[in-house]
Amino acid sequence: MNMNLTKTITAWASAAMLCSVMFSTSAVAQGTSKLTDPEIASVAVTANQVDISYAEVAQKKSKNADVLKFAQTMSNDHKAIIAKAAALCKKLGVTPKDNSVSKKLNSDAAKTRKMLNSKSGEAFNKAYIDNEVAYHKAVISVVEGVLVPQAQNAELKQLLQSVVPALKEHLMHAEMVQKEFTK
Amino acid sequence: MATIKTILKSVLCVGCCAFMLAGCSSNTPSVPTVHFAQDEYATKLKASGGDTMPKVYAVTIALMKFDPDTITVKKGDTVVFYNHDMVTHDITEEHSKAWTSKPLPADASWKLVATQSSDYYCTIHPVMKGKIVVQ
Numbered sequence: 241m242n243m244n245l246t247k248t249i250t251a252w253a254s255a256a257m258l259c260s261v262m263f264s265t266s267a268v269a270q271g272t273s274k275l276t277d278p279e280i281a282s283v284a285v286t287a288n289q290v291d292i293s294y295a296e297v298a299q300k301k302s303k304n305a306d307v308l309k310f311a312q313t314m315s316n317d318h319k320a321i322i323a324k325a326a327a328l329c330k331k332l333g334v335t336p337k338d339n340s341v342s343k344k345l346n347s348d349a350a351k352t353r354k355m356l357n358s359k360s361g362e363a364f365n366k367a368y369i370d371n372e373v374a375y376h377k378a379v380i381s382v383v384e385g386v387l388v389p390q391a392q393n394a395e396l397k398q399l400l401q402s403v404v405p406a407l408k409e410h411l412m413h414a415e416m417v418q419k420e421f422t423k
Numbered sequence: 424m425a426t427i428k429t430i431l432k433s434v435l436c437v438g439c440c441a442f443m444l445a446g447c448s449s450n451t452p453s454v455p456t457v458h459f460a461q462d463e464y465a466t467k468l469k470a471s472g473g474d475t476m477p478k479v480y481a482v483t484i485a486l487m488k489f490d491p492d493t494i495t496v497k498k499g500d501t502v503v504f505y506n507h508d509m510v511t512h513d514i515t516e517e518h519s520k521a522w523t524s525k526p527l528p529a530d531a532s533w534k535l536v537a538t539q540s541s542d543y544y545c546t547i548h549p550v551m552k553g554k555i556v557v558q
């Protein structure tokens with residue numbers, strides 16, 4: 241296959257993947273009436289758990305040092321964010337409440353893990369890191385576009401805002417690693 | 424390994440002394456009565472002309488950034504890094520990993536006595552970069 245064609249197909253595939261993630265999250269967000277703070281807390285915790293679950297798959301399947309290092313950072317950082325969110329929920333007396341957005345995140349994640357588990361070697365590394373790029377873009381747009389504006393409690397709103405720089409750094413880090421697999 | 428630890432310890436000690444002395448506003452600082460690092464410190468002072476007091480500078484790590492990301496100091500000054508983020512970071516010399524803080528958890532701090540200009544980064548979050556300029 242010629243190089244340009246390969247590149248085009250790759251670009252299409254990642255664009256399509258990103259679109260589907262963005263579409264499903266924004267569609268869910270639009271289809272729901274405003275989220276309550278307990279629902280927002282649940283979405284935030286779930287979004288972090290999902291990325292930890294992807295990191296666990298990578299730690300099992302990858303042998304690439306940069307992928308493993310990235311996965312370790314995802315696991316540690318998203319656990320730290322969950323701990324912070326859990327502490328705030330406890331302080332505010334908020335019990336995270338399952339809802340359509342967190343359910344959709346979980347069901348999409350199960351499909352993605354299945355797809356990742358079906359791959360190995362270089363193909364796995366590329367699929368994992370492509371998904372990390374797409375997933376972080378999608379989560380950033382949900383946090384900035386839905387969770388922050390809809391959060392009622394000021395401290396919850398502030399915590400969500402303070403997570404955005406970490407998500408953006410993770411996205412740039414993922415894009416750095418992605419370059420290795422997009423030649 | 425043992426040597427590195429010893430060096431690290433004495434660097435930290437000098438850092439402490441520099442910190443204590445810099446906090447003293449008097450022109451004639453009372454002679455610190457602490458341990459061996461004092462001699463090392465005195466030697467350093469003499470070597471640098473003897474009349475300039477080492478200063479202590481702070482770099483804050485917050486929202487995935489070093490702030491300020493470029494800091495200009497004199498040789499022998501101390502730079503203290505405070506991690507105010509919710510995640511663990513590190514501060515590592517960029518080109519040869521000549522020095523590193525090792526993982527610095529949330530709310531922890533780490534100090535470095537600046538001996539030469541360095542570019543540094545966080546190995547955990549390689550997007551995060553900073554610079555120490557020694558004049």
Ligand SMILES: [Cu+2]
Nearest residue numbers: 512545547548
């Ligand atoms: Cu970092």
